[in-house]
Amino acid sequence: MKTKSKIEKQLQRKTNSILVETIIACKKNKAWFKVAGILSGPRKNRT
Helix, strand or coil: CCCHHHHHHHHCCCCCHHHHHHHHHHHHCHHHHHHHHHHHCCHHHCC
8 A cells, every 4th residue: 555655756747637636635535545546656557
């Protein structure tokens, strides 16, 4: 499981503003935290 700090560092490289907003919202909710970790990672790891 990723830490909030790791997600935040990966979030800085994202250019899609909608994706960034989604990750921030997921990061704040404990049930969606794992989704935030997946979305913040590299695109090739999402498939």
